[in-house]
Amino acid sequence: MTGRAWPFLIARGRRRGYSALLVPGFLREHGFLEATATPLDEVPSRAAATPHGVLVWAEHAVTTAEAGGEPRDEYGRPLVLLHGFLCPEGDPVAAPAALTRTSALALSVYQRFLADEEGFRAERSEPFAIEVAEVARPRFPSRVSPPAEPARPDRGLVWAGAGVLAAVGVVIAVVGFASAGSDEVPPPPRCTRDVVALTTTPTTGAATCVRDGTTVRYSLPPSDR
Incomplete structure (x- = not known):
């Protein structure tokens, strides 16, 4: 794919220290170039x-x-240009050829700088086209359809089933009550006048009856045993 290369230049003069002399035209601040x-x-x-793209440079x-x-500064150090380009779109493919182009541009800017170091202000560059390696985009899985909702039972069948269960419950309850009633023991008979309550409980031959609301035990005659 085709990207853009924005030339830049960092250099020092005979009296002035290293600074950005040519900066990409789209940048608002260029402190990161010197750093x-x-x-x-x-x-x-x-x-x-x-943060602004790939920076490529040479000396x-x-x-x-x-x-x-x-070609030396006031301290005897050689004058060296740090020139190159900034590519916002990614990694440039033909960096050496692009650096040859920025070298010629940087030299013309530097000569204007040497002519007036104190009054020179950084110039802004225009981009030129450059081939850039395509960045592989991550592949995402295709959209998966949500599972189908299970079929809901018919309301009529639900109510019918509930009615059957209720009827079964009623039948079970009735049978339970009937069974419970059949196990009840009938109350003892009322005591006659000739019944004398026992003061001690005999081991055998005793009967029960009700007198004045109280159940008493008495001995049966020998003929009734």
Whole structure:
């Protein structure tokens, strides 16, 4: 896919220290450029991810012809350009070719800077097209249909079943009451006048009857035993 490369330049002059001399035109602040694009240690170029995209840069040692004089600062240090581009769309495919292009642009900006270091203000760059590696997008599973709702039973059948259960319950209750009633023992008869209550409970031959609401025990005559 095609992306955009925004050139930038960081360099120092003969009297002025390192600062951003060319910044991508879409940025509102560029402090991260100076913090990220640092001098390289025997590496032709470097790339780093930033909040604004991938930053790619290289070094270029300024020659005497390019500097229009001694290519050193007031302390004798060589003048070096840190130039490159910022790619918001992702990783650039042809970074070396793009760095060749930014090197020529950076040199022209730097020469304007050397002509008036104190009055120079950072310039804003315009992008150029660059091939960018496509980022693989995560694949999400296809939408799964929710399971079908189970069939609801017919209300008529539900009420009919409830009626059957209620009828069965009534039958069971009636049978229970009937069974309970059949086990009841009939009350003893009323005592006659000749019945004399026992003062002690005999072991055998005793009967019961009711006198004045009280159940008493008495001995049966020998003929009734």
